[in-house]
Amino acid sequence: MAKKKSSSKRRSQQRSNGGGGGAVANKNKRDQDDAFLEEAIQLAAAEKKAMDVISHTTIIPILSIEAIILLSNDVLASVSSFLLCKDMFYLSLTCKQMTAAIDAVALQMIGAAKVRYGGGDNNFSALEKMKLLLHSPIEFTDLVGKNLGYLRGDKACVYSCNPNELHTPDYIDEKNLELRGDWDGWDGTTCTAICTDHVMTSGRHYVKFTVTSNDSWGEDDFRYFYCRLGIMRPIGVDMRRHSWKSWCCMYDQLIAGLFLEGSFAEHYRTDAWGEGDIHCCLYYDFEGTCEWSNWDSKNEGITTDQRWDGMIGGSLVHDTREYGLLLDLDAGTLSMYKDDKYLGVMMRGLTGEYCWVANILAQAHGRPEQQNVRIERAPVPSED
DSSP, rough: HHHHHHHHHHHHHHHHHHHHHHHHHHHHHHHHHHHHHHHHHHHHHHHHHHHHHHHHHHHOOOOHHHHHHHHHHHHHHHHHTSSSHHHHHHHHSSSSHHHHHHHHHHHHHHHHHHHHHTSSSHHHHHHHHHHHHHSSOOOOOOSSTEEEEEETTEEEEEEEEOSOOOHHHHHHHHHHHTTOOOTSSSSSEEEEEOTOOOOOOOOOOOOOOEEEEEEOOOOOOOOOEEEEEEEEOOOOOGGGSSSOOOOOOOHHHHHHHHOSSHHHHHHHOOGGGGSSSOEEEEEEEETEEEEEEEOOTTTTEEEEEEEOOTOOOOOOOOEEEEEEEEEEEEEEEEEEEETEEEEEEEOOOOOOEEEEEEEEOSSSSGGGGGGGEEEEEEOOOOOO
């Protein structure tokens, strides 16, 4: 009887142990299933998110790749007009045939852009030149005047100084009376530095001029160094071939008198100048006014001392000062900044092409380091 009870007890324990092992196995399996299900849910959510992004940024083609590559380049160009550049790139990665097709479409689209831009290779090639100009330093490539030179060989900085005697008010009055306006007669010269190689035809262009004039002058010395800063037409004449003592880009009588009959504008005007007649526009830092000229042979189109909205007056000619000029050829305006502060629009109605220019008058024998003008690129300051 005791043996039967013992056998029953052992079988009961075995069943109990066997049942416990099955429960653990079942629990592990449920945990694995839950983990797999959670992973599947996460993958599904990620896939849905990716599809949402694609649906908002990419046009999913309905045709198969084999069907698309059978389309002509013209059809692909039409379809590609609805795609972004990155979409065309992704499409080109699908197969080698599509890569070749997309390359052909890209060339066709560039050709179409060339026609829209100007209708010819000459105009379209100007885009590369414009790109180079944006990344190249601005330099004064043409210097006109006896006492004008580069400061330590730096073509972005020019100096002008009278190396001779001091100019007193009586001396200047005497010379003016003696020469009666002859611009080419005495050493108180007006010199001009031109950025001939930097021709601006469209878009927005900003430069900063730094005018240095801080010589140690006595109270009785009548010496000053002032300038006119702005734009003028690229005239297509090698100014360096002419040994003029003096020239101001506001006036054309020297040029016209030397080798032209009639006005300079009449002989050298091109279609690139547009319809406007403002061929030279300058900020006069001694007065703070605007000066402009149409280069008429009788100088009847010259406007000096023109006031403008935002004008704050001139600068002391013994100080170092900074000016910024913003030429917006899309809007046809020339705006003025001083010490990174926006002053206002100085001139409107500009058309065609221009280059930067600095017209300098030095009536003192200061050192070049203390009488110079520097031009450089700079970001456009805030108008606040």
